[in-house]
Amino acid sequence: MTTTETDFADALSGLRERVTAPVALPGEPEYLRSNPWNVAGQITPGAVLFASTPDDVAETVRYAVANELKVTVQATGHGALVVNTDTVLVHTGAMTECVVDVDNRIARVGAGATGQHLLDAATPHGLAPVLGSSPTVGVVGLHTGGGIGPLVRSVGACADYVRAIDVVVGTGDLVRATPQQHPDLFWGLRGGKATLGIVTAMEIELLPIPEFYGGAVYFDGADAAAVLHAWREWCVGLPESITTSVALLQLPPLPGVPEPLAGRMTVAVRYVALGDVAAAERVLAPIHGAATPLVDTVGVTPYAAIGGVHADPVDPMPVYENQALLNTLSADGIDAVLALAGPTAQSLQTIVEFRMLGGALARAPRVDSALCHRDAAYSLTTIGLPMPDLAERVTAHAHAIVDALAPWSHGGQFPNFAPSTDPDRPARVYTDAVRQRLAAAGDRYDPAGVYRAGQVVRLP
Structure with a gap:
């Protein structure tokens, strides 16, 4: 028919x-x-x-x-x-099952559970799920896209902690995938997004991290050049016990946005450190000295409050996102971004963020996955609000920022960032070998092609 x-x-x-x-x-x-x-x-x-x-x-x-x-x-x-x-x-929003096996440090998570569901279930036991920056994001979508979170340098990608996956493949069969059972399916579901099926539940390893030293230090937008250059220089040689990012913010005056940050440009240095608190305080000192902070939320923090580090928006909104992975970040690269998104540039982006990568992310995981580009040193992400009268300008401005960093670009993107219907995007997200392997697995597990919609990988 x-x-x-x-x-x-x-x-x-x-x-x-x-x-x-x-x-x-x-x-x-x-x-x-x-x-x-x-x-x-x-x-x-x-x-x-x-x-x-x-x-x-x-x-x-x-x-x-x-x-x-x-x-x-x-x-x-x-x-x-x-x-x-x-x-x-x-x-799958109603499938919010979250059951924690405390002795084995494993959580079974339903397809609709968010990071907050998992935090609420695990942290009372002193256990930490490896999550992204926002607890409102779905756990399954985060992990099928690899998952780059506020501890990524210290513990690696979220997908590295998946131990089993229940998935409905394209034949309508419910299959359990582990490193031993359907290993090709297990490989592709961790990084391949929706290519191989609809995940109904995951089993995820939890870590014994009851607290961390971290938060964010916010500065006035007028200090953006001083802070971003100081952050770039400070990143060199940081131990992998520390994960950090810096963001130019233009937060609207909405409920929940602190008054010193609302309706103006600010700069946020995010910081999460594991291990010795005194050492973590000493490492952060150069950032505190880069300019006069407006707000400082850094301190010993329960892991349950990990979402406060990035303080991502909670309420639904229109978003246009772009991303570039970088091989390196030079002073000229910082200046190129400031020229387009700094305090005098009349930037159309709500957030322009650099994340430092490397550390545990750069090492091969215990079990291989479809997540590519672990060798990138930094990421750049832009987030704008494409309101009807500004959508084309917001999009063009985001591309201009990414293009300005072309001399330092890695050429790749991560699956969960900058989602797009651009037919060239899979080639940016995956290497040729991984893309071909994912597409072949997609044809095998979905012979009728029912999953040829959304973020999937198929070859012409």
Whole structure:
């Protein structure tokens, strides 16, 4: 059959008869529950299935195969892109299971659980999940994209701590993937995003980290040049017990934004150190001396509050993100960014951030994964708000910042950053060898091509 609008509507009415989970069609009130966190994402599926069990997901995929439909997945929608009317969106937001095996330091996490769910379950036991910068992000999406968080230099990528994955592959079968069972699937699900299936649960190793020394030091935007140059020089030779980033911020005067930071340009130096507190204080001293801080949140902090280091926005908003990985960061590179995004540049970006990489991230993980570009030394990320009257200018400005760093560019990107429908993006995210291996695995585990939507890798 061909999926004309009439055929598709008929097929979707049949789906309702096959699953116990709610199915919402365009125009129905429940359909709006699929609106993503990134409201700039063009999410207009032909139907939304609100899954609560793996069986819901598996039955939907089997039905899609039989009716030549496409399927994609969303939990929080932080990385939302485009979902068209020829696709069924499986919304896993209700699958928030979070069970901690304290003795073995393993958490079993459902497909809809966020970092905050996992923190709430693990940290009362003195255990730490390796997470990204925002606890509002879905755990599964974070880990299938590799996961670069505020401890990345000290402990590596989030995906390195996945121990088992339950996934519905493109045949509708529910498969358990581990280093021993379906090892090619286990490899590709850690870094390959949605290429190989819809993950229904993960088992993740937790670390015995009850607290850390860290937070952020905020400076006035007028001091941006002094702070960014001091940060670049200070990074040289830092031990891998320390993870740090620096960001130019233009935070709007909204509830939750501290008054000294709202409605103006500021500079934030983020800092997370493991180990000896006195040594960590001494290492940070040159940053405190770079300029006069406006706000200083650095101190001994419970791991439960790790999200406060970056203090990422919580409420849904439109976001346009771009990223470049860098081989090195020179003084000229800092000046190039300041010329476009510094205090006198009338920047259109809400955040322009450098992260220092290396350390544990740069070493080969215990079990190989599809996450590439571990050799990058730094990342640059831009985040702008593409409001209707500014969208084209925000996007062009973000590309200009990335282009200005071309002399120092690594050429790659990480899967969870700068999501895009650009057909050239997979070549930036993955090496040729990894891209070919992912595409071959996708063809093997999804022979009908039901997962050819969203962030997936397929070769022409």
